[in-house]
Amino acid sequence: MAKQFELSDSSVVVVIGSGAGGGTLSNELARKGIDVVCLEAGPRLTLADVVNDPPTMDGKMGWHDKRIGNMVWVCKTVGGTTMRWSGVTPRIQDHEFKALSTYGQLDDNTTLIDWPLTLDELEPYYVKAEDKMGVSGTGDIPLSAETNNYKVMAAGAKQVGYKEFSSARMAINPVARAGRPGCQQISFCNSGCAIGAKWSTLYTEIPAAEITGHFELRTNSMAVKINHDNKGRVTGVVYADAEGTLHEQKARAVAVAGNVVETARVLLNSNSSMFPDGLANSSGQVGRNYMRHMFGVAFGLMPKPVNFHRGARQTGVIYDEQYHKPERGFAGGYEIQTIAVDPWNTSSITGGWGPENTVFTQNYTHLAGIFITGEDPPEAANRISLHPTERDGNGLPVPVIEYRDHANSAAMRDHSIKMTRAMYESLGATNFWGGDAPVGCHNMGVARMSTNPGDGVTNRWGQAHDIENLFVSDGSAFSTSAAGNPTLTIVALAIRQADHIAERMAQKSL
Amino acid sequence: MNDKQTTRRRLLITALAFSGAATTSMGTSFLGSAAAWAATPDDTENLAAMGRLAQLLFPHEGLADSVYGEVISEVLAMTVADPATEGLLVAAENALDAVHGEAWASLSESQQLSAMTALQDEAFFAGIREMVRFRLYYHPDVWMHIDYPGSSKEHGGYINRGFNDIAWLPEEN
Numbered sequence: 001m002a003k004q005f006e007l008s009d010s011s012v013v014v015v016i017g018s019g020a021g022g023g024t025l026s027n028e029l030a031r032k033g034i035d036v037v038c039l040e041a042g043p044r045l046t047l048a049d050v051v052n053d054p055p056t057m058d059g060k061m062g063w064h065d066k067r068i069g070n071m072v073w074v075c076k077t078v079g080g081t082t083m084r085w086s087g088v089t090p091r092i093q094d095h096e097f098k099a100l101s102t103y104g105q106l107d108d109n110t111t112l113i114d115w116p117l118t119l120d121e122l123e124p125y126y127v128k129a130e131d132k133m134g135v136s137g138t139g140d141i142p143l144s145a146e147t148n149n150y151k152v153m154a155a156g157a158k159q160v161g162y163k164e165f166s167s168a169r170m171a172i173n174p175v176a177r178a179g180r181p182g183c184q185q186i187s188f189c190n191s192g193c194a195i196g197a198k199w200s201t202l203y204t205e206i207p208a209a210e211i212t213g214h215f216e217l218r219t220n221s222m223a224v225k226i227n228h229d230n231k232g233r234v235t236g237v238v239y240a241d242a243e244g245t246l247h248e249q250k251a252r253a254v255a256v257a258g259n260v261v262e263t264a265r266v267l268l269n270s271n272s273s274m275f276p277d278g279l280a281n282s283s284g285q286v287g288r289n290y291m292r293h294m295f296g297v298a299f300g301l302m303p304k305p306v307n308f309h310r311g312a313r314q315t316g317v318i319y320d321e322q323y324h325k326p327e328r329g330f331a332g333g334y335e336i337q338t339i340a341v342d343p344w345n346t347s348s349i350t351g352g353w354g355p356e357n358t359v360f361t362q363n364y365t366h367l368a369g370i371f372i373t374g375e376d377p378p379e380a381a382n383r384i385s386l387h388p389t390e391r392d393g394n395g396l397p398v399p400v401i402e403y404r405d406h407a408n409s410a411a412m413r414d415h416s417i418k419m420t421r422a423m424y425e426s427l428g429a430t431n432f433w434g435g436d437a438p439v440g441c442h443n444m445g446v447a448r449m450s451t452n453p454g455d456g457v458t459n460r461w462g463q464a465h466d467i468e469n470l471f472v473s474d475g476s477a478f479s480t481s482a483a484g485n486p487t488l489t490i491v492a493l494a495i496r497q498a499d500h501i502a503e504r505m506a507q508k509s510l
Numbered sequence: 511m512n513d514k515q516t517t518r519r520r521l522l523i524t525a526l527a528f529s530g531a532a533t534t535s536m537g538t539s540f541l542g543s544a545a546a547w548a549a550t551p552d553d554t555e556n557l558a559a560m561g562r563l564a565q566l567l568f569p570h571e572g573l574a575d576s577v578y579g580e581v582i583s584e585v586l587a588m589t590v591a592d593p594a595t596e597g598l599l600v601a602a603e604n605a606l607d608a609v610h611g612e613a614w615a616s617l618s619e620s621q622q623l624s625a626m627t628a629l630q631d632e633a634f635f636a637g638i639r640e641m642v643r644f645r646l647y648y649h650p651d652v653w654m655h656i657d658y659p660g661s662s663k664e665h666g667g668y669i670n671r672g673f674n675d676i677a678w679l680p681e682e683n
Binding site for chain 1: 653
């Protein structure tokens with residue numbers, strides 16, 4: 001069905017990764033008539049492969065190549081982590097685009113900057129992204145149905161005086177739309193949506209790109225190195241196929257969207273005599289300023305059943321704490337969202353052993369759950385680097401992931417746990433657990449957009465400061481993390497980037 | 511290793527990382543440390559004692575002892591399938607026995623618990639704890655015991671089966 005391009009065809013744009021950034025960029029370019037080869041490291045599943053069981057699906061679609069350091073919870077499959085994500089799609093707030101101006105530098109370790117673009121500029125692309133993804137409560141799309149877990153969260157929110165919360169902003173169809181069905185409340189959306197109600201590029205952007213005749217997806221194709229010529233322009237991507245055989249796909253331009261760890265790795269691994277520290281890295285910022293949000297999880301053991309395993313894993317957001325209110329003792333803000341997890345994950349999150357742990361699983365039907373995501377400040381020392389000697393099955397240097405919570409994040413988490421405890425206890429919770437969730441599913445910053453080339457890796461279009469035909473198209477390009485879930489912004493930026501690439505090509509300047 | 515064992519090992523690593531038991535090394539430090547025990551031969555005589563350990567780790571009132579026995583047998587299978595964890599259960603029992611200077615299995619519950627507390631920061635303890643956690647909380651009898659029904663896909667999800675049936679909250683909308 002889909003077009004096939006020759007390896008020697010240097011007119012194509014090569015996109016590395018088929019998730020929120022790469023899948024969207026590929027489709028947007030292909031729809032404009034630009035030829036795209038998309039390299040995806042993982043296999044292509046179908047909806048029939050999706051079972052309602054998190055560990056089975058982790059085996060089918062999780063990224064399990066060797067890594068050292070902090071855990072990162074991402075996918076190696078067509079659709080990338082849009083297969084696993086929960087579908088929460090808030091926009092970044094105006095002041096969050098101006099993080100440095102708003103908060104000031106927090107201390108000698110933080111490396112806050114302002115984004116080289118504003119909310120006003122991104123707003124039309126947010127509208128396009130919301131329409132593309134089918135975000136509930138936007139346009140003419142209804143709110144998401146309120147699950148039991150959401151109703152508990154909303155009732156607790158009222159009790160503590162919160163005003164801004166709703167079951168909107170989920171990229172899960174509340175009703176059938178755009179050829180995909182409405183949500184059946186199957187639960188544990190992170191196993192992948194078995195009916196395709198949740199937006200994933202696997203069954204939206206990728207097939208839409210394929211019918212244009214301008215797109216080829218190559219699965220089980222792991223990008224190893226990006227090549228360049230003696231003028232410093234990128235010329236192709238070397239990748240390993242399923243058998244480990246190396247090929248080079250020639251390219252007019254290359255866009256990298258490997259969900260941060262792989263984006264940093266392929267840039268750093270593409271070092272050469274011209275670029276001894278890796279591609280696009282004259283600033284030394286590739287891999288640095290790694291952000292992954294302040295995360296928290298709260299469980300309330302409620303006096304009567306909740307059955308939070310029934311229905312969409314996440315179904316709504318409380319926004320009251322998303323603002324910058326320094327009187328709380330920290331910079332930036334956070335969002336409070338529902339979450340539901342299976343018994344094993346429940347036990348794992350509360351951690352430890354003995355009756356203190358077991359009380360939560362023993363009373364599984366009475367659990368209510370909350371997920372907290374907040375802004376974390378960038379630090380140069382939080383980074384992805386390459387291990388000097390360890391190699392993986394493809395012979396690639398193993399990525400080393402170093403991340404520590406800033407004191408600002410610890411203070412924010414303490415505040416969020418105090419508030420969520422108050423919410424659940426106001427409704428009669430008999431036990432409460434709240435704490436960190438060091439899971440690493442929101443990855444950002446390692447090739448960030450910056451006005452000053454010395455502060456980052458890419459410009460306001462996600463185009464490398466050093467190499468004009470090299471782009472970054474995933475969360476790596478975020479200048480700062482903002483509070484909310486990153487996927488909507490990744491998609492909006494990819495749509496905007498496609499417009500820019502097409503314009504530059506039309507002007508013959510790319 | 512076959513695919514299933516590979517998946518189990520991955521899940522163990524995931525479990526360690528997710529629970530914060532291995533915050534800096536994604537579980538590989540545990541596996542590396544455990545390799546030191548690999549010279550110890552496995553035997554099945556300590557399974558009863560280790561079943562008791564599983565029960566004290568995650569004590570569910572009313573859950574049959576046999577479930578903990580099945581879980582620890584599965585954990586044994588996981589450990590012997592991997593050179594990095596082979597011998598772990600025997601090593602664990604030896605360490606538990608050494609705390610009070612007599613067989614851990616014959617101690618009172620409070621002494622058993624104090625021995626566990628004394629060893630809870632050891633890498634092998636975290637390893638066994640996470641393997642037990644994984645096998646126990648995917649055991650069908652445990653799901654039944656805690657009224658978790660498992661996959662809902664084949665039942666059409668919960669759209670017509672109570673996803674929004676809560677009725678005890680104040681100011682019900």
